[in-house]
Amino acid sequence: MWDNAVLGMAREVQVPLLAVLLLGGCAAKARRAIRTRSIAREMGPTALFPVRLHRPAAIVVCASELGLGVGLLVTAGQFGAGPPALAVRSLTVVLFGTAVGALHVLRTRRPAAGCGCFGDLSDTPVNWRTLTRTALLCGAAVAALGAPALHMPASAPQAVVVLGVLVVEVSVLVALSPEFAEVMVRLGYNEPCEVRRLPVARSLTALRASPQWRQYHRNLITREPADVWREGCWRFAVFPGMLAGRRVEVVFAIHLTPRRPQVRVGLLDSLAASRTLPAIPRQRQGELLPAPAGEDSAVL
């Protein structure tokens, strides 16, 4: 009797576990799509489709995960118990069953491709661990098919046993997940500033809060930069200005640190520059870069 109760509880907890994994997978894929600005960027088995179907296939996969994840959570308790819960759980079995087959085909046809299950984290080529994990989740979905509505354990020992089952299951899933190692690496990851992506607007906001800006902003002709560019860890913003009756260009260099970036400033006398850099006004037709200073040398 007690064994049956524990087994029933163990089947019940499969529902929220599967829901969390499905919603996590959907969120990771959405994050990748936002970061790369394209949902068409192939994700695992969607690579098996023709290029024009990558986008719809990716949308269907994401929408299925989201719909089934939410559906599993909504029908986990008394609300929605019965046919709605059975329908959602059956579709979950179909999804994981299809995933096992698709990953097997992907492994055969694209041995270098990752499963894409958790977006960027799933770039490791599909191997027996990925396949076993998906098959295990398919089994969990089958086990959840006839599970009763989720409820609190009847006693403390029952709760401990159920918790133990959950811990063991999660540990097995973690052991089968190449994504776990990737997460651990990323937790200790310090992104080099040279490749850190930071919006221009954020650099300009940081600039306008800096002492260098307060020192020069009265001399600027416009509040919007005439040019903005980046070199490694620094973003440059140039503003035309007037200083002591002379036209100048005020150059701000803002470090690409997310918080309180270092700001440096430089001034260029526009008139003097146009004399010392004759190539700027002297570009001949069709010549986009300054001519070399001499016959035997060539610089910027």
Add this chain to the structure above:
Amino acid sequence: MRQRPGSPDGCDNLLESPTPGRFIRRSLLRETVFGPLDRHPVARTSITGTVVEVRPHTISLRTAAGDKRLILSPRTVAWRGSVIPPARLRAGDGVVVRHFPGRNVAERIWARIGRVTGTIIETDRSELLVDEGPTRRGRQLVRIEAGSFRQIQMRFPRLEAGFLIDVIGTRQEGYLRAVKPATAQPPYRADHLPAAPLISGHLPEPAEGTAVWHEPGEETPGLLGLAYPALDPETNCGHADAGTDEAYAVDPHTAGPGCVRLPYLSIGSAVEIRNECAERSATLPVTSCGAAARLFCDRCVACDTSPRGRIADLTITAFVELGGNLEEGCFNATLRTAG
């Protein structure tokens, strides 16, 4: 790239901007903050033009700067699909010439040389339709010479749609007659790049890899510069232009950073490139977007085996000035940001 030209918020493009001067000024403006750049000038030893006349000991060229006459010596090597005697060059051939430094003697002459680098989208035995992507010239037709097919297939075993190709040959009307492979084919499909290495802290400097060259296209003949694979995605070529309806086999902008992590730079930034094979280096400006180079996680074996990945896609003149031989397709290179 066909983007909002010249907008400070848009995608930069040296060729299409109405104010290319602002890119040129960037290194000067940078110097006001960080001091003078440590520039390595390169000797001007290359000439781009069209053959007017070939005589036993001289060759006359028409260039943008006027007519030039160069001496042909017994050491002069000419190439048009293969090494040929200089006397077999024809009037009307487009040529790139490298002469000996400080002397008016031609060292190497490349005639009608062309290159197609991209993703195969259609094949018909020895004819290939190749998509060079949004940063290059779109679709290109390649015909592989019967005598060269075996050599090219040795280095590019999968001449199938979806795989990458990089071949060198002679330019013909409307197509490239491919005669040799430029590098070796990466073993993956173009839309399935290996993951970028995860680097923590700071990027290693200098970056090591392969430097390749590209045809001028709309660039000014004789332009010294490079298409850089990692332009700042916020203000440069981080994404394909949403305004175009063209569909590309693979959009390199969304393909990830490639297998070499390079610092984000901008059009007009200065980099120092060193040809490790010829031991020549030069400070060059970034003149265009080289996102397509990120698709190629290949190696160069011009002198030694280079680390994987392309770090610079040089203009034809810059490649020649740095001592590269165009028919070899690449050289082992190191790159550091100037300054």
